[in-house]
Every structure is written in C-alpha cells, then in structure tokens.
Amino acid sequence: MPAQVPRGRPRSFDTEAAVERAMDVFWSRGYHATALPDLLQATKLSRGSLYAAFGDKHSLFLRALDRYIADALTRMDGELAARKDPVDGLRTLLAGYVDRTSGASGRRGCLLVATAMELAGRDTDVDLRIRRFFEAMEVRMAGALSRARDAGKLADGVEPSSAARILVCFVEGLRVVGKTGTTPSASQAVADALIERFIK
Structure with a gap:
C-alpha cells in the first residue's frame, strides 16, 4: 500500500479579508511605497x-487590484441594471462618482487611476487589468445608452459607444480632480450638464 502524503495545514485566516486589508494599504500608499512590513502589519500575517x-x-497587489475592479463593476452592474430606467441608472452612477470624489474619499483618490499613473506602461499584468476595466466600464455605459436610445430618450446624433467613452473619461477625470478638494456641488453640476447633452 503506497504511503499517504501528508496534507498541508489548512489556512487559519480569511484570504479575502487579507486581500481587502492589503488593498487598503496599496490604495493609501501606492505600490512602490508599500513595503512588506506594511502588508504584514495590515494583514496580521507572518x-x-x-x-x-x-x-x-x-501577486498580492494583483489580487488586491482584481478585488477593487470586481467591486467597482459589481456596483456599476447594480446601478445600470436592465430592469432600471437607463437614464436614471446613468444619473445614479454619476452621482456615486461625485460622492466618492468628495471629502476624504476624494482626496484618497482611485486605486485604479493611481495604479495607472504609477505602473502603466511598465507592468504588463497591470496594463491588461486597467485596459479590461475601462473596456468593461465602457460596455456597460454603452449598453445603458443603447437602451435609452431604444426608449426614445437619447438625443439625436448621440452614438452610444462614443458617449460611453466620454463618460468613462469624465468619471475617471473626476477621480483625479477630486484629489484637489473640488466641491460636490460643482462636480454634480458638471455631471448633470453632461447627461443633459445626451438625452432629450
């Protein structure tokens, strides 16, 4: 009878919780400024x-970035759900970005934008994730705009995919501008004006 290979000791910690705590460190400090002791302290791991x-x-950073992206797309799927009015969904999405770019959250910025500024063009794994995330955002927004067109709510001459690209650029730019302390009312006014250009 062949000898049985002993199994490794099962992990005694919540892996996803550790990823989330690591994500917070990377988000606050950036990739290069985050040292191993910072991660050990945050995750409470040896x-x-x-x-x-x-x-x-x-590898841990990529896991954290994947978690951040998944959370963002899940939130967007809820805001732009097919069962909802597409224009209301887009307004809700933009209002959420305005809220997240205000106050302390705004000054913290966006992990994805910060990562793009720090690592894009120098890290192929990061490049792939950022590109796919922006593409996924654009597809979701274009879908909502197409539903608005089908419902007769889109302004004449507005092409959903082009308008979606503009919205992606706007919300990600808002994350950058939010770090300067712009007021929620000013950001919301711009968001409202942008949507008004797209709908009847």
Missing part, C-alpha cells in the same frame, strides 16, 4: 503565511 498564500508582493 511573512511565511503571506508568501504561502499569495506568492509575493506583486
């Missing part, structure tokens, strides 16, 4: 446990 679970700092 060096060995962290490496066994995630591989290395870069």
Whole structure:
C-alpha cells in the first residue's frame, strides 16, 4: 500500500479579508511605497503565511487590484441594471462618482487611476487589468445608452459607444480632480450638464 502524503495545514485566516486589508494599504500608499512590513502589519500575517498564500508582493497587489475592479463593476452592474430606467441608472452612477470624489474619499483618490499613473506602461499584468476595466466600464455605459436610445430618450446624433467613452473619461477625470478638494456641488453640476447633452 503506497504511503499517504501528508496534507498541508489548512489556512487559519480569511484570504479575502487579507486581500481587502492589503488593498487598503496599496490604495493609501501606492505600490512602490508599500513595503512588506506594511502588508504584514495590515494583514496580521507572518511573512511565511503571506508568501504561502499569495506568492509575493506583486501577486498580492494583483489580487488586491482584481478585488477593487470586481467591486467597482459589481456596483456599476447594480446601478445600470436592465430592469432600471437607463437614464436614471446613468444619473445614479454619476452621482456615486461625485460622492466618492468628495471629502476624504476624494482626496484618497482611485486605486485604479493611481495604479495607472504609477505602473502603466511598465507592468504588463497591470496594463491588461486597467485596459479590461475601462473596456468593461465602457460596455456597460454603452449598453445603458443603447437602451435609452431604444426608449426614445437619447438625443439625436448621440452614438452610444462614443458617449460611453466620454463618460468613462469624465468619471475617471473626476477621480483625479477630486484629489484637489473640488466641491460636490460643482462636480454634480458638471455631471448633470453632461447627461443633459445626451438625452432629450
């Protein structure tokens, strides 16, 4: 009878909770400024446990970035759900961005935008994730705009995919401008004016 290979000890921590805590560190400090001791302190893991679970700092960062992207797309799917009025959904989406770019949240900025500024063009894994995220945003917005067109609510001459690209650029630009302390009322006024250009 062949000898049985002993199984490794099961993990005694919540992997997703550790990813979320690591995400907060990367979000606050940036990739390069985050050191291993910062991650060990935030996740409450030993060096060995962290490496066994995630591989290395870069792999953990990609897991954190994936978590951030998944959360953002899940939120967007709820805001732009097909059962909802598409124009109301787009207004809700923009209002959410205005809220997240105000106050302390706004000064913290967006993990994805910060990552793009720090690593894009130098990290192919990051490049792929950022590109796919923006494409996914654009597809969802274009879908809502197409439903608005089908309902007769889109202004003449507005093409859903082009308008979606404009909206993506707007909301991501809003994340950058939000770091300067812009007021929610000013941001909301611009968001409202933009939507008004697209609908009847």
